[in-house]
Amino acid sequence: MLKTFPKGGIHPPENKLTSTKGIKKMPVPKMVYVPISQHIGIPAEIIVNVKDNVEIGQVIAKSGGFVSSNVHSPVAGVVTKLDKVIDTSGYKKQCIVIRTDAKNESNFEDISYSLKKDITMAPKDILQRINDYGIVGLGGATFPSHVKLSLKEGTVLDHLIINGVECEPYLTADHRLMIEKAEEILVGIKILMFALHVDKAIIGIENNKKDAIDIFKKLTKNENGIKVAALQVKYPQGGEKQLVRALLNREVPKNGLPLDVGVIVHNVGTIYAIYQAIQHNKPLTERVVTVTGKQLKNASNYWVKIGTPISDLINEVGGLPEGTRKIVNGGPMMGKAIKNLDVPVTKGTSGILVISEDEASRGEPKNCIRCGECIYVCPMGLEPHLLMNLSEKGMYEKASSEDIMTCIECGSCSYVCPSNRPLLDYIRFGKNIVKKLNSAKN
Amino acid sequence: MSTQPIIVSGSPHVHSDRTSKKLMYDVIIALLPAFLVSIYVFGISALIVTSVAITSCILFEYVIQKYLLKTSVTITDGSALLTGILLAFNLPSNLPIWMVIVGGLVAIGIAKLSFGGLGFNIFNPALVGRVFLLVSFPVQMTMWPTAIENNTTVIDAVTGATSLGVIKEGLQYGETMTEISSRIPSTISMLLGFTGGSLGEMPALALLLGGLYLIIRKVISWHIPVVMLTTMAVMTGIFWFLDPQHYANPIIHILSGGAILGAFYMATDLVTSPMTKKGMVIFAIGIGVITVVIRLFGAYPEGVSFAILIMNAFVPLINKYFKPRRFGSKIKAKIV
Numbered sequence: 001m002l003k004t005f006p007k008g009g010i011h012p013p014e015n016k017l018t019s020t021k022g023i024k025k026m027p028v029p030k031m032v033y034v035p036i037s038q039h040i041g042i043p044a045e046i047i048v049n050v051k052d053n054v055e056i057g058q059v060i061a062k063s064g065g066f067v068s069s070n071v072h073s074p075v076a077g078v079v080t081k082l083d084k085v086i087d088t089s090g091y092k093k094q095c096i097v098i099r100t101d102a103k104n105e106s107n108f109e110d111i112s113y114s115l116k117k118d119i120t121m122a123p124k125d126i127l128q129r130i131n132d133y134g135i136v137g138l139g140g141a142t143f144p145s146h147v148k149l150s151l152k153e154g155t156v157l158d159h160l161i162i163n164g165v166e167c168e169p170y171l172t173a174d175h176r177l178m179i180e181k182a183e184e185i186l187v188g189i190k191i192l193m194f195a196l197h198v199d200k201a202i203i204g205i206e207n208n209k210k211d212a213i214d215i216f217k218k219l220t221k222n223e224n225g226i227k228v229a230a231l232q233v234k235y236p237q238g239g240e241k242q243l244v245r246a247l248l249n250r251e252v253p254k255n256g257l258p259l260d261v262g263v264i265v266h267n268v269g270t271i272y273a274i275y276q277a278i279q280h281n282k283p284l285t286e287r288v289v290t291v292t293g294k295q296l297k298n299a300s301n302y303w304v305k306i307g308t309p310i311s312d313l314i315n316e317v318g319g320l321p322e323g324t325r326k327i328v329n330g331g332p333m334m335g336k337a338i339k340n341l342d343v344p345v346t347k348g349t350s351g352i353l354v355i356s357e358d359e360a361s362r363g364e365p366k367n368c369i370r371c372g373e374c375i376y377v378c379p380m381g382l383e384p385h386l387l388m389n390l391s392e393k394g395m396y397e398k399a400s401s402e403d404i405m406t407c408i409e410c411g412s413c414s415y416v417c418p419s420n421r422p423l424l425d426y427i428r429f430g431k432n433i434v435k436k437l438n439s440a441k442n
Numbered sequence: 443m444s445t446q447p448i449i450v451s452g453s454p455h456v457h458s459d460r461t462s463k464k465l466m467y468d469v470i471i472a473l474l475p476a477f478l479v480s481i482y483v484f485g486i487s488a489l490i491v492t493s494v495a496i497t498s499c500i501l502f503e504y505v506i507q508k509y510l511l512k513t514s515v516t517i518t519d520g521s522a523l524l525t526g527i528l529l530a531f532n533l534p535s536n537l538p539i540w541m542v543i544v545g546g547l548v549a550i551g552i553a554k555l556s557f558g559g560l561g562f563n564i565f566n567p568a569l570v571g572r573v574f575l576l577v578s579f580p581v582q583m584t585m586w587p588t589a590i591e592n593n594t595t596v597i598d599a600v601t602g603a604t605s606l607g608v609i610k611e612g613l614q615y616g617e618t619m620t621e622i623s624s625r626i627p628s629t630i631s632m633l634l635g636f637t638g639g640s641l642g643e644m645p646a647l648a649l650l651l652g653g654l655y656l657i658i659r660k661v662i663s664w665h666i667p668v669v670m671l672t673t674m675a676v677m678t679g680i681f682w683f684l685d686p687q688h689y690a691n692p693i694i695h696i697l698s699g700g701a702i703l704g705a706f707y708m709a710t711d712l713v714t715s716p717m718t719k720k721g722m723v724i725f726a727i728g729i730g731v732i733t734v735v736i737r738l739f740g741a742y743p744e745g746v747s748f749a750i751l752i753m754n755a756f757v758p759l760i761n762k763y764f765k766p767r768r769f770g771s772k773i774k775a776k777i778v
Binding site for chain 2: 013254325330334363371381382420422
C-alpha cells in the first residue's frame with residue numbers, strides 16, 4: 001500500500017495531457033515585463049533606470065528585506081519603462097520593462113552545461129548565493145528559499161523533503177523536469193543536504209509519474225540517506241503539511257511550519273534552480289511552464305524567461321482555440337484566472353491552462369443540503385460549510401475561532417459541493433478580513 | 443478569439459460531476475427494488491398511494507413556493523419527489539387517498555417549506571407527514587392489508603396488524619413468545635417482504651440491496667444504518683437472552699417495523715442527519731436505543747419514526763460538539 005495523507009482529499013481527473021512532451025525552449029521574447037514582487041514578502045527595490053543597458057542575470061531589483069528576493073534581468077537589453085502592469089493578481093503592479101537586444105548574442109546562445117557533481121562551495125556561501133540569486137519556491141507559493149533555509153540556533157532538522165508530487169491536474173512541469181534533469185536535481189539535493197547538515201532526504205512523487213520514480217530509484221540506489229517514495233495519487237498531496245504527514249507520519253502543528261517537526265520541504269523546480277545557481281552561477285531567470293488545455297493544438301512544456309507575456313506562450317502553441325472562456329495561471333484547482341493576456345510569466349507560474357465553455361462556467365449555487373462532503377474532503381479538518389456561512393454573515397471572530405486561517409485554499413470543498421456552493425470564495429474573503437482584523441489588533 | 447467574454451473567477455476552476463439532484467435520484471433508484479416488491483405484494487393500491495403521495499408533494503411544493511412564498515420553484519431538484527416516495531413507503535397501501543394528500547401537505551408545507559425549504563428543515567419531512575397521520579388517524583394508519591390474500595388484487599378488505607403489533611398485543615394479553623410465534627410470519631417471508639406492513643417497509647432484502655447501492659455510490663456512509671441496526675440488535679438481544687418468552691428475538695426486530703427502511707433511507711437523510719462520522723455514530727445509537735425503548739416499553743408497537751424525529755432535533759447540537767479533528771491540533775509524532 002502506497003503512502004498518502006489520511007484525512008480528506010479528492011481525485012479530480014488528472015488530465016496530464018503533456019506528460020510525454022519534452023521541455024522545449026520558448027523563443028526569447030521581444031519585450032519582457034519583470035514584476036518586482038514575484039515572491040511572498042516585501043517587494044524588491046528597483047535599482048535600474050530607464051535607458052540603462054542590462055545584461056542577462058544582472059540584478060535589476062534588490063531584495064527589500066529578509067523576507068524578500070532579488071530580481072534579475074532575464075535578457076540582455078535596454079530598460080524602456082518602469083511601469084505598472086497587471087499581473088496574475090489582477091492588480092497593477094510595478095514592473096521593469098526591458099526591450100531585448102536583438103543583436104546581443106548572449107540572448108540567443110544555447111549553452112548546455114555539462115553535469116557538475118562536485119560541490120566546492122562552503123555551506124555558508126551556498127545559503128548566501130541562494131539568497132543573492134533570487135531563488136524562491138517554484139511550486140507556486142514563491143516563498144523566498146533562503147528564509148526557509150535560515151535555521152535558528154538549536155533548531156532540530158533531520159529530513160529534507162523534495163516535493164515532486166505535482167498533484168494539480170493538467171500540470172506536468174515538475175514531472176518533465178524530473179525526467180529530463182534527474183541527475184542535476186540529485187546534485188541539488190546533495191547541495192542542500194550539505195549546506196543544512198542533514199543526512200536524510202526523501203523525494204516524494206505520486207504514482208502517476210512512474211517513469212520519474214524509476215529514474216530516481218535507479219539514481220539513488222547507491223546513495224546513502226536519499227530515498228524515493230512513491231505516493232498514492234490524491235489531491236492536495238503537494239501541500240507541505242499533507243506531504244510531511246504522508247511521508248513521515250508527522251503532523252505539522254496548527255499555525256506551524258514543517259520545521260517544527262524537523263523537516264524542510266522544497267519543490268523539485270526549486271532544487272533545480274539551486275543546482276543552477278550553485279554549480280553554474282545562474283540566477284533564477286527562467287522556469288518550466290506547462291501550456292495546456294484540451295483544445296490546444298500544441299500543448300507542451302516550455303522553458304520560459306521570467307517576464308514573458310502570456311500571449312507569447314499562447315501564440316507559440318497555436319493561439320487561443322475557438323470557444324475559450326477561461327485562462328488560468330497555474331492549475332485548475334489553485335490557479336488564478338486571468339483576463340488579460342499581457343500578464344507576464346513570473347517565478348510562480350507553473351502552467352497556463354486554457355479552458356473552454358463546458359468547463360469554464362460554474363453551476364448555479366443551490367441550498368446547502370448538509371451532506372457533509374466538504375467536511376470529509378477538507379485535508380485540514382475544517383468545516384467549510386460553516387466557515388462560508390460565518391464569512392457570509394460577517395461573523396469573523398467566530399470564523400477565526402473555527403480555524404479559518406488554517407485553510408490552505410486547496411479548493412477541495414468547492415470541487416465536491418453537490419450544490420455548487422462557492423465555499424472557497426467566501427472562505428478566502430473571510431480569511432482576508434480576519435487577517436486585517438488580526439493585524440489591526442497587534 | 444471567441445466573441446464571448448473571458449470568465450474570471452476564483453479557484454477551483456473544475457468541479458466534480460456530483461450534484462444534489464443526482465444524489466436524490468440515486469436514492470430514488472435505490473428504492474425501486476422495494477417498490478417493485480411492494481407492487482407485487484399489494485397490487486395496484488401500492489402504485490396508487492405512491493403516485494398520489496408523489497403528485498401531492500410536488501404539487502404542494504409548486505403551489506406554496508409560487509403563490510404563497512413567491513420564491514423560485516424547486517420541484518425539479520428531485521427532493522419533493524423523494525419525499526413523496528418515502529412518505530408513501532411509510533403508509534399502509536389501503537389508506538384513504540385524501541389522507542395521503544394530507545400527509546403530503548404536512549410533509550412539504552409544514553416540515554419542509556415552513557422551515558425554509560431544502561436544507562433548512564430540522565425534521566425529516568416524510569416522517570413528519572407519517573407521524574402526523576399516525577397520531578391523527580391511528581385506526582386507518584395501523585390497519586394493513588395482509589399480503590397473501592391481496593396478492594394481485596385491488597381489494598384491500600382483509601386487514602391485519604404487523605408482526606410487532608401482533609407481538610405487542612399478544613404479550614399484553616399474557617401470551618408467551620412461543621404461543622405468539624405461530625401467528626407471525628417466518629423470517630424468510632419477512633426478508634422477502636411477504637408480510638403485512640406499510641407499503642415499502644417490509645421487503646427487507648430489496649431495501650438492503652438499495653442500501654448497498656447507496657453506500658457503494660457514496661450517497662450515504664455505512665455509519666448510520668450499521669450502528670443503528672447494531673444498537674437495536676444488541677439491545678433487543680439482551681432482553682431476549684434474559685427472557686425469550688417475553689421479548690422477541692433481534693431478527694424479528696430488525697426485519698420488521700420499518701427498521702431497515704428507517705436505517706438506510708430515513709435516518710440517513712442528508713439534511714437531517716449529522717455531518718461528521720462521529721456525530722453520525724452518536725445519532726444512530728440514539729435512534730437505536732429510543733426505538734427499542736418505545737417498542738418494548740412504550741404504547742406503540744413500533745418506534746423507528748419517533749426515534750428518528752427525536753434524534754433529528756439533536757442534530758444541530760451534535761454538529762456543534764462533534765467536529766472533525768483539526769489538522770495539527772495535536773502533534774502526532776515527535777522527532778525521533
